[in-house]
Structures are given as C-alpha cells and as structure tokens.
Amino acid sequence: MKRLALPIAALLLSHCSTDLPPSGETQAALNPANDYGGATGEASYGDIARFMAGRPVRAGADLSAFQKNSGDYHTHALELDYIWRKMGSKRSLRQAQYFHDDLRPLLGSPSTVVYPFGGPDILYASSIFPRASTYVLIGLEPVGSVPDVSSSNPLPFLSRISTVMEEPIRHGYYITAEMRNAPSVTPIMMTSIALMGGEVRNVQAISAGGRSGVQIDFSSPYGGNKKVIYVSADLSNSGFGAIRGWLDGYSGATGYFKAASYLPHDGSFSGIRDWMLGNCRAILQDDSGIPYRYYDSNSWDVTLLGNYERPIPLFAKWKQPDLAAAYDAAGPREEIPFGSGYHMKMRDANFQVCKRK
DSSP, rough: OOOOOOHHHHHHTTTTGGGGOOOOOTTTOOOHHSSOOOOOOOHHHHHHHHHHHTTOSSSSSHHHHHHOHHHHHHHHHHHHHHHIIIIIIIHHHHHHHIIIIIIIIHHOSEEEEEEETTOOHHHHHHHTTTOSSSEEESSOOOOOOOOOTSOOOOOOHHHHHHHHHHHHHOOOOOOOOHHHTTTHHHHHHHHHHHTOOOOOEEEEEEEETEEEEEEEEOOOOTTSSEEEEEEEOOSSHHHHHHHHHGGGGGGTOOOEEESTTGGGGSGHHHHHHHHHHOOOOOOEOOOTSSSSSSSSSEEEEEEEEEESOOOOGGGGOOOOHHHHHHHHHHOOOOOOSOOOOOSSSSGGGGEEEEOOO
C-alpha cells in the first residue's frame, strides 16, 4: 500500500484531518513564564487532567497559582512536554495516518474497541483507532479515583505520574514492574488524554460484574466525543467468568492486542481468547495476541502487515513457526512506520489484521 508523502501541515488540513492528532511539529514548546497563571474559579475534571499533564489550567485558582510559582512543577511539565512533542505526538500522527491509509481499508472504521491486557493504554488505542468512540480496556491495575492535586504538595504524586508515563510516550507500552508502584489507572488515563490534547469531560465509577471500573468521557483531538472504560479484572480462566456477562454487551466490537505478554497463547487464558474469537467482528493484533493457528481460514481473512521472525528474547518460547512461514510465503511487505508492542524498531513491528468472513 502506498503511503501519502505529504508535509505535516498538508495532512492536518486534508479531508481526513479528524483522523489525525496534533503534530509535535506544530505544537509550540511550553513556556511556563508565559503560559501559566491567571485562572480563577473551580477546577473541572479537565483542569485536573491538564494540571497533571503540565498543560495550563483554564479554571482553578489554586492549581493556576501552583503552576505559575513552583519551579519543580515547571520541571515536571517541561519534561513531559518535551518527550511528548519529540516522540509521543509524532508517533501518534504516524499511527493515525497508518489507520487511514492501511488499516481502514481492511477493518473499516470500528466504533468500539475491546483491548484486553491494555491497562491504562488509551494513548495508543486512541491513536491506532482514531475514529472509534468507545474504548474498553481491561487490566489488573487498580482503578483508583480522581486525585486531589490541590493538596499542599502534589509534586511527589506528579513525579510518579511522570515516571510511569515516560515509557509509553517514548516506546509505546507500559513497564509491568513500574506499574506495580504507579498511581492508579484513573489519573494515568486522565493525564494521557490531556497530554494528547483531549478534554476530560466527566469521570464516573462503574461496576462490571462486581469488578470495579471507571468511565471517562472526553472530547478527542481526533474529533468527536468519546469514552474510555477501564475495568480492573483477572482475565485468566479463574477470573474471567466474573466479567464475561458484562463483556457480552460489547459483542460485535473490534478487538485489539498489543504487548499482551503472550498470555493469549497460554491455556490458562483460553476463556478471554475464545470470547474474542467468538464475539469480535475483527481483531487487530501483534504476535503477542491470539496465536495464528486459531484463525481458521474458513472463518477468518487474515492480512499480514510488517515483518515477523520471532518474539524478543524474554518471550522466545512463544515463537510461532506457522506465522513465520506465512510471512515468508507472503513475500516482502512495507514496514509499519512505527514500532509497536515489544518490537520498538519499525523493521521488526508486525500486525495481523483478522476479519471475520
């Protein structure tokens, strides 16, 4: 498939502009001396999200004063701003353009995406599926709540936010070991939405088969009003039954697997694997998702994108000889224009686009 060779400005003004996030090349660098100060009134959910992301608040006198006067806060904000403009935003633009050029002709434009083992990864999900309106993410991380960032010293909390956000902004996935000491999912997703230029409208607790969750309504830089739902649940066979009935409400969605620790390959996760195969109209995944052999050619059309040889050494035992053979038989393909999952180099990234017949 031939990729559009247009300058960034032209992409942002094109017919498909609602598919594209703000580009790091068009975002002015944060300047605390000019950008902070002057807000009054009561902070909204969106202001709390912007405060965590280092973006100037629009309301909230206490938050505004802290932004203006704290040098340590300026350091936090400038570090997030720098890595987002130089790395995260540029990758988001490439992902959204890739959806428009390569994925949409194969998948259509799904409105709902179910992302098992996704944790708080709304950054990646909303960039690779920029036209979706509902994102359903499931992981083990605790849900948490909207933090009180108007406390006397929010800097330790903000430092934890910066630490956990650095890897997904730089490389596209969360580090499991760091997530054990990270803030809960709610503030991470709120920060992510504000960082990419979205606006958090509402945050509410939900229950999914008795498991705690959160729904965040937001307006997106890609256009339109959206919601992300996160549920904290065990997706192994011993825990999946608790949310299965709730998840049935999203039958017909498009599934997504990325950096899934190869858990769908493990027999102890057969329940969620079988649910995705039985209920999704399509699945986009890397090789850490459902093993290639489960996509019966009588039921699924599978398009191979990028390149596949083997997993990274940490997951070497999950190599799929049949998938490698299928890639070899398909012949040379264009590289995916961004690293994805555990394959951070473009030349190693792979997608399998699986569409139900």
